[in-house]
Amino acid sequence: MDLEQLTASLYSVICQAGSRGKIVAIKHLSELQLDIERYQNTEIVDQDFYDKELSGFDWEYPEEFSDERSVIITATEQSKTQVSFEFDRHKLLLTIPPTYSYETDNKIESILKVFLNTAGYTLRKAKLPLKLLSVRSGLAKYGRNNVTYIEKMGSYYRLAAFYTNLPCLEDNWQEVELNKTCIKCKECFKACPTGAISSERFLLHAEKCLTFKNEFPGKFPDWIDPKWHNCLVGCLLCQEACPLNSIVKYRAEERLSFSEEESRLILKKIPKKKLPQSTVNKLKELGLEEYLNVLPRNLEVLINKYLVDELKDNVIY
Ligand code: B12
């Protein structure tokens, strides 16, 4: 197979896996790096946020991947997940947004590996700024809420990137683009309760985003109204309000429930090694293993919101 056929087959393999993808030349990573690192030690970006989230990208790709080799960026649909916790004889149904599960990354990685290895090439997962890469590759466009959108997919997908020594035949690198619908729309501004999306600049005020607060440990600051919390981790408000997502066929997957005993163990901050293996397995399956340290706090705030304060909708019995 020549390189042209191989590249075409790679795109069909991605498509058959139910994903979308684009390839760019690895040389552009220096532009991505400059774009992110310009925020270091500036007032534009909160430096606590920079240190926690933006300082760990992996710019050092293997030498044999250099020159005109490639980066593949993929997007694979994910649904939100509903998970239930039994507590005080009530069943609390909570949401985990799309993107917390690594299942889709693992699946597309193994498919790409088999394909490229068979053709004599190698592949390695890359830790890169995925939104910027997806938009620069032409795979996605930015939404005003700062997440990215793909036609007919909306924003409910997980992005993943891979280095490969496959030569880059068709370099898709381009300028960043905003989704046209955003020009006349303000739904995400209205839906975001914290002011993280603001009119004075495009870049998210990440330090104000509920996700930044609920993915990391610590007391929630006083300016956060406890009623704003809407997911076990993360937040879905600016995506659920978005008209670009209303066309997407998107159902919540309902899976896994935590018994009264398991809920209590989590609330009591029992460390992972002392939890029953079956509970750890559930957390793993949900992509929440690494968030065990924040679950007691997040769960408690949602119990207070839904069971103590309101006693409504999601109380099943
Ligand atoms: C750090 C991070 C966060 C931080 C900061 C978010 C942010 N906006 O940067 C926090 C914790 C707040 C967060 C929250 C969320 N995240 Co997050 N997060 C990341 C992470 C690790 C890096 C993102 C990043 O590079 N930020 C740095 C900033 C500088 O990059 P940027 O936002 O692309 O900024 C560029 C644009 O603003 C552009 N720009 C500037 N001016 C202008 C003007 C115009 C007109 C245009 C078009 C562009 C433009 O230039 C900037 C670069 O210089 C990625 C995973 C990864 N490895 O990439 C996931 C990721 C971005 N998160 C994701 C998701 C889904 C979320 C949440 C919805 C949480 C959830 N799952 O419930 C929220 C959404 C918050 C929001 N509205 O953006 C998904 C997004 C999928 C998608 N469809 O795009 C990712 C890609 C994870 C994944 N593997 O799929 N996240």
Ligand code: SF4
């Ligand atoms: S809600 Fe409106 S402005 Fe916000 S991302 Fe969606 S289309 Fe764009």
Ligand code: SF4
């Ligand atoms: S994820 Fe929630 S808090 Fe963060 S920008 Fe969107 S609506 Fe605002």
